Amino acid sequence: MLLFKLECKRLFSGMINKLVLLLFLLSGVFAIYQGAQGYKSIRIDQYKSQIVFEKEREHINKREELPETGSLAYYAYAPTEWKLSPWAALFVGQSQTSMVATKIRALALQGQIYNREIVNPSQQRAGGLDLGFVIVYLLPLVIGILTVTLISDEQHAGRWRLLNALPKGAFSLLCKQLALRFSVIWLLAATLLVTAALLLKLPFDGQFWIVAVAITLYMLFWFTLAGLIMSMGKSSVVNSLSFLSAWVLFAILIPGAIHLYLSQQFQSDAPLQASLQQRMVLNDGWDQDKQAALDKFLTREPNWNDTAPLDASFSWRWYYAQQHLSDLAVEQEWQTYLHNSQLRQQRLQSLSFLSPCLFLQLKLNQLANTSSEHYLAYLGEVEEYHKTIRYFFYDFIFDDKQIGKEEVTNFPLFEAKETSSAPTPYWLLFSGIFVLVVASLSAFRLRKLRPL
Template identity: 70%
Template sequence: MLLFKLECMRLFSGKINKLVLILFVISGVFAIYQGAQGYKNIRIDQYKSKIVFQKEREHVTQRESLPEAGSLAYYASAPTKWQLSPWAALFVGESQSSMVATKIRATALQSQIFNRETVNPSQQRTGGLDLGFVLVYLLPLVIGIMTVTLISDEQHAGRWRLLNALPKSAFSQVCKQIALRFAVIWLLVLSLLVSAALLLSLPFDAAFWVVLLATSVYMLFWFSAAGLIMSFGKSSVVNSLAYLSSWVLFAMLIPGAVHLYLSSQFHSEAPLKMSLEQRMVLNNGWDQDQNKQAILDEFLQHEPHWQETAPLGDAFEWKWYYAQQHMSDLAVHDLWLSFVENHQARYQQLQNLSLLSPALFFQLQLNQLANTSSRDHAEYQQQIVDYHKEIRHFFYDYLFFDKSISKDDIDNFILFAPSDKTQRKSDTLTIWHFAMGTFVIFVIMMFAVTRLKQLSPT
């Protein structure tokens, strides 16, 4: 117990160690606060979209005479919702720079998804600090500063030979020092997670323990890297530079190289092409008055449920307008499928290549847990596609069968129902990747332990 107290005093007596731990805690607290504010703003945007739509619907139903169905379909912007996990307040992922409450009408779909700004530049924060950033990038630096010079400091102070002369070997003492530092940092991480869970009302469910387990394994990697560097018996300067170089390699260079590679291999201009081609199809449709019936007939081949509609007359009719809108979607359907397949292939390749960098892999897993990954955003877009189809079919009955719309019909307008993925289980491939990464970390740790045992006292 006395030796443990002495080690604790040595650990917290150094100004650098105390400063690093204080800055780490402050960064974590600030990241939790900023992430909570960002998540709050997201929820407010989603709530506002829902309330505005309800008010618009109430305004329409209070009118003495209702607008025709085509006009309602044009102006009815139904809100959608990217269903994020509450953990999105800590791991923002793609939610910071993507639309989370897209409004959808019965008009052409692709222009609504891509032909808009994803964020408001005037409200975009400079940079982004969340708890994920603190854990992925700052935590390894804290570990390195407090650990990587343990042996070299003992050698410089002339205590290394004395430690080797004690009944308990120097290796045993170094292991205790490393274990103490691991425990202190782990407790700080646990405190941050518990505080975040209490402040944000996050449940202490499986997700909480998965985050804690993943963080613990991530810490083991960097402690193993520090131990391996120390085992070569170099000076403090060399050890510090070696550890910093490994941090730059695994946290910056490899993830940057992976994203550059994926950008070159899966570069897609499909969104731009879809927006332009769809706009051209729509514009050309207005110049082809003599082909309006042909466009409607082609539309009915794809939508045979409304085959019994009356032929078009000379005057403007809404059913031709929405038929033309849908045909513009079909004109870019192959580009949309190519975009989806390209995105899926890119994400799968990213998952595989993330094994090259513990930092990248750890960050991806945190984003997946919070439903803020690029895969979750792609699933949200697919939900928008499905909901757009429901909206179209809702209005088609009134447009193609000349049915009058009533106030009850407006009240029964179908609303967007997001899929709840907060309890989504990890897929088999992710579990396999995690197990493989843990095994590699265990091998590195065992190799570092073996080298530390063989370290000469000279």
Template identity: 30%
Template sequence: MYRLLFLQFLRSRAVMASLVLILILGGISIGIGHQFLSQKKAAIDQVESHQKSHIERNVELHKDDLGLLMYYLKFAFVNSPNHLAGLSIGQSDINPNVQRITIKNLEGQRYDTDLVNPMNLQSGNLDLSFVLIYLFPLLIIVFTFNLLSEETETGTWRLVSVQTPSKLKYLLTKLSVRMILIYVVLGILLSVAKIALSIPLDANFMMFVLLSSLYIIFWFALCFFIINFKKNSGFNAVLLLSVWLVLLILLPAGINAYVTNKYPVPEALSTMISQRDGYHTKWDTDKKETLQKFYEHYPQFEKFGYPTEGFNWTWYYAMQQMGDDESLKDTRAFRQKINERENASKQLSAFLPNMHLQLAFNELSGTSLRQHLNFLDATGDFHEKLRLFFYPSIFKGLSGDAIDWAKFTPKYNISDTSDKKHNRFIWPLLIASFIIFLGCIIIGRRLH
């Protein structure tokens, strides 16, 4: 029977066209992911040579004044992308993976982003996660909307009812034919992606495969649940497409609007203003007062005294530090609001499989908002180490020749994108599929 059902199903030109189209779109998405990773790799490869020439050029020009030299010097801190990022680009298309910072005020530099074409941001990326989350459900709908209604509309259902001992088993057999074809397509795309993007066969990739498989089961269960109401093909198609629209477009948009309104972030503006005022107003503030606040932050540097006559680099970098210190309260409030948004989105997505899957893909690929914020925190630590290294030499009035510049190569963020709690990704999809499957059993009894 299986062979006959396969041949009957594949005989349809619409089915073959749909399979070819999804394979083409999947191939394009893998190509886009490969291009994305190549661009990131090319940018990282250029960083080392650029930083070396940048340091050499500025040292040659300003080596007699280390304070002035450090005003210009930038040091690269790199967040190397995970190979899985080619499958789920997430927010890494707008968040830079290379930070080039000076030892001046941090908050004015930490949130700088690369120049990106806004039209590209508006349209988004056709990565493989988009194909899996948005297009595979449409393919499943096309394959299943007339699973039962086709039999009744062509008049063959009565014949099937007489010849088969279980009508439900017959429908599940037809459904399994479609599931096998979908999983074959999924296997082809994931295999090609693994080879093309050089993805290691690690726990994250295996979880990516498992979640994709569970998501497909969820949509097949949902489609089977709806077609068991024995409506005509047109009604099934409209209802399934409406469900697709609600689940993948309307509800995520509503959740985004809710989270945005519930957790507004006016601190984003106040952080920028307080950071700028914290620095610029110090030009008109008593120098001793600025230095006193600076030494409260760094008591180990108080030995350099309170030079208040004329311009000096101790006072200047103390002003820079004050910009960060005076915006610290707003910065913490801003980060708290962002974390609250992230946590609320994760909690609500547990009831929405497509949104949950997107967030899970981003987590596995290292392209989530949380992981970018961790990179920004690591950037702050890197910036602080630079300050603590250079401040003593600047305050002593040393020249640029006193520093061994050869050791200042780009530093790389050591981040672990693996997650030991993979169960939290699995359960929402399993529970949703199980609930719908129970509904299918209850309604399917009507077929006996």
């Protein structure tokens, strides 16, 4: 007990140690607050979209005479929703740089998906400050500052030979020192996680414990890496530089090299090119044979072959046919982009094993439904809903029927699909085995370390 008190006093006596722990705690609190505000903003945006749509529908139904169907379809913005997990407040992933409440009309889809986007998510590699950033990037630095110079400090003070002369040797004392530091840092991380769960009303279910276990394994990896560096028996400066170099390698260089490689392998500006080409095809249609465009449309949509031929006046039938033809003009490019995006994400998942930082970040985003896979799934839902809206209006536009108030009331609404992660992901087991192997190697080398 006396030894424990002495080690606690030693740990908290240094100004650097107390400052580092305090900064880590404050960073975590600020990250939780900022992440919660960002998630709240997203939910408000999604809620406002629903409210505005309902108000517009009520306003239309109160009118004595409804607008013509083509005009109504042009101004009918139907809201969609990227179904995020409440954990998105802690692990924002791609949710802060992508559309989460896209409003869809019966017009060409490619001109709507990115019509409000400021930052291309394919080019945005880092999100805002969230708890995931604090855990993935700042936590290893805290571990390194508190642990990596334990042996070198004893050697510099001339106590290392004396400690090795004790009955249990210096290894037992070193393990206790590491266990104390692990417990303190783990308690801080657990406090942040529990506080975030209470503030955000996150359930203490299997997903919560998956996150807790993943953070624990991540901490064990960096502690064992610090042990390997200490076992080299070098000076404090060399140990600190070695740990910092390892952090730079795993947190910056390897993820940066992976993203650079994937950017070269997979084109990232395809959505912009598709949107531009779609707009050009749509604009060119005004100067071309409109009946030929309608006939081309009917070959792709034979359900409305009985529609009457066009005359010289403006026709909503041609307008919506041309809108869809402009989408079809870039359909191959768009599907290729979605396919390449899926391949890119699969390649990223396989290469993430090279960096524990990148690996943990991707897994946390998957648990929060903020990963690129979930965003691509959301785009697929938007595409299906856009098709539903088109067919809803096509029945009235191409049959020259006026839409009624009953049809406005029964307008199809977007239904977000629930997505959930596996309750017992195998990556935790593989990560645990890897950390166990590294920890065993570190312990073996520390046991063999002899006094200088």
